[in-house]
Amino acid sequence: MHRYREFLTSLGWTALILAVFVIGQTIPLPNIDLSSAKKAVDHVTFLRLFANVTGSDFSNQTLFSVGMGPFMSAMIIWQAIQAVGDEFIGHLSPHQVSIGKYGITLLLAIAQSFQLVYLVRDSLKHFYLPGTTYDLTFVGSMVILIAGAMFVAWLANLNAAIGIGRSVALIIPGIVRGIPNNLMHGFGDAETVAIKLTPTSITIAVILAAIFLVFSVVTNAAELRLPVERPMLDREHSNSYLPIKFLTSAGMPFMFSSSLFMLPRYFINQATGPKTPLQHFIATWFSYRTVQGIIMYAVVLLILNYAFGYINLQPTQQAKTLKESDDYLLGVYPGDATEAKIMQHFNRLTFLSNFVMLFIGVGPLLVGLFYPAATNYSLFLGSMMILAGMSIGVTDQIHGLLTKNRYRIFD
Numbered sequence: 001m002h003r004y005r006e007f008l009t010s011l012g013w014t015a016l017i018l019a020v021f022v023i024g025q026t027i028p029l030p031n032i033d034l035s036s037a038k039k040a041v042d043h044v045t046f047l048r049l050f051a052n053v054t055g056s057d058f059s060n061q062t063l064f065s066v067g068m069g070p071f072m073s074a075m076i077i078w079q080a081i082q083a084v085g086d087e088f089i090g091h092l093s094p095h096q097v098s099i100g101k102y103g104i105t106l107l108l109a110i111a112q113s114f115q116l117v118y119l120v121r122d123s124l125k126h127f128y129l130p131g132t133t134y135d136l137t138f139v140g141s142m143v144i145l146i147a148g149a150m151f152v153a154w155l156a157n158l159n160a161a162i163g164i165g166r167s168v169a170l171i172i173p174g175i176v177r178g179i180p181n182n183l184m185h186g187f188g189d190a191e192t193v194a195i196k197l198t199p200t201s202i203t204i205a206v207i208l209a210a211i212f213l214v215f216s217v218v219t220n221a222a223e224l225r226l227p228v229e230r231p232m233l234d235r236e237h238s239n240s241y242l243p244i245k246f247l248t249s250a251g252m253p254f255m256f257s258s259s260l261f262m263l264p265r266y267f268i269n270q271a272t273g274p275k276t277p278l279q280h281f282i283a284t285w286f287s288y289r290t291v292q293g294i295i296m297y298a299v300v301l302l303i304l305n306y307a308f309g310y311i312n313l314q315p316t317q318q319a320k321t322l323k324e325s326d327d328y329l330l331g332v333y334p335g336d337a338t339e340a341k342i343m344q345h346f347n348r349l350t351f352l353s354n355f356v357m358l359f360i361g362v363g364p365l366l367v368g369l370f371y372p373a374a375t376n377y378s379l380f381l382g383s384m385m386i387l388a389g390m391s392i393g394v395t396d397q398i399h400g401l402l403t404k405n406r407y408r409i410f411d
Contacts, residue, residue, distance in 0.1 A: 007401040014163035017155050021170055024064035024148060025057050029141055037061045037123035044119060044266060045187060050259035052178035053386060054171060061120055063148040068170050070108035071153040077104055079311045109149035113142045165394040172390055179383050186376030187258065187288055195373050212381055216388035219356055222246035224345055227330040244345055247353050248309035250389035254361065254382035257301045261286060288375055294365045301361050302354050309350050315342040360385055
C-alpha cells in the first residue's frame with residue numbers, strides 16, 4: 001500500500017478541495033433575489049459560454065460565481081507575457097512571479113465581479129452601513145465575489161501543489177456539467193433550436209461522443225519528435241527528442257472562441273433586435289446561422305488556435321533552454337537557427353491542425369445551415385475536445401504517481 005501512498009494522499013486532497021469548491025458554489029450572495037437575478041443573466045449568452053469552460057456559475061449568484069474565470073485568464077495572459085518578454089520574466093524571483101500572477105487575477109476578478117453585479121443590480125436588496133445612509137449593496141456584493149474568486153485561485157494553486165489534476169481539476173466538473181446543456185441549448189441565442197433528450201437524440205449523442213473521444217485522444221496524443229543531441233551525456237543516454245504536439249493549442253481555442261464571438265451581440269437589444277446599420281452588421285457577421293458569421297467564427301477559431309499554440313510551445317524559450325544546456329537539434333545550429341526550425345515545424349503542424357479545428361467547430365455550423373439542430377454539436381464537440389485534452393493531462397499525472405515508485409535502483 002505504501003507504493004500508492006502519494007497517489008492516495010493527492011487524491012484525498014483533491015477530493016477535499018473540490019468539496020470546498022462545490023460548497024462555495026451553493027452559498028448565495030446575501031440580500032439577493034436569486035430568481036430575478038437568474039433571469040437578468042440568462043440572456044447574456046457569452047457569459048454562459050464562458051462560464052461553462054472556466055468553472056464559473058453565472059446562472060446562480062453565489063460566493064464562487066466568478067469561479068476560475070479570472071485565474072484561468074490570468075494564467076493565459078501570464079504565459080503570453082512570458083512568451084514575449086522571456087528575458088525580463090527570467091530575472092524575476094518566484095515571489096515576484098507569484099505576485100504578478102495574483103495581481104492579474106485580482107484585476108480580472110474585479111472586472112468580472114463588476115460585470116456580474118451590474119447585470120443583477122436590480123435584484124439586489126439594499127443594505128446600508130450601520131448608522132449611515134451609505135448604500136453598501138453594489139460595493140459589498142463586488143467585494144464578496146472578488147474574495148471568492150481569489151479564494152478559488154488559491155484553491156487551484158493548492159491543488160496544483162498537493163493534489164491531482166493541477167488547477168484544471170476545478171474546471172473539469174463544470175465542463176462535464178455543461179455538456180448536456182450545450183447539446184440541448186447550443187449557443188443559447190434567439191435562433192437556437194433546442195434538442196430534446198429523447199432516446200433517439202441520446203443514442204446519437206452517445207455514439208458521436210464515443211467516436212469523437214477516440215478521435216480526440218489520438219489527435220491530442222499525436223506529436224512530432226525532433227531528434228536532440230546531448231553531448232554532455234555519455235553516448236548510451238544521449239539520444240533524446242523535442243516533442244511538438246500536433247494540437248499544440250489543445251482544446252483551448254474552444255474555451256474562448258464562442259464567448260468572444262458572441263460578445264459583440266451583447267450590444268444588440270435581444271428583445272427588439274437590430275435597429276441601426278451597425279447592429280445589422282453585427283447580427284449578420286456574428287451569427288452562427290449565416291455564411292458570413294460562420295466565416296467570422298472560423299477566423300476567430302484559427303487565430304486562437306495559432307495564438308494558444310504559440311503560447312503553449314514558446315519556441316524562443318525552447319531554443320534558449322536547449323542552448324543553455326549545451327543541447328541542440330540534430331543538424332541545426334543552436335540559438336536563432338533552432339528557434340527558426342521549431343517555428344517551421346510549428347507552422348506546419350498548426351496548418352494541419354487548423355483542419356481539425358474547422359472540422360469540429362465549423363463543420364456542424366455548415367450542416368446547421370440545412371439542419372438547424374446540428375449547430376448545437378459545434379459547442380458539444382468543442383466541449384468534448386476541451387475535456388479530452390484536460391483528462392489526458394490528469395491521466396498522465398495519475399500514471400506518474402502510480403509508477404514512480406516501481407523503479408529499482410541498481411548498484
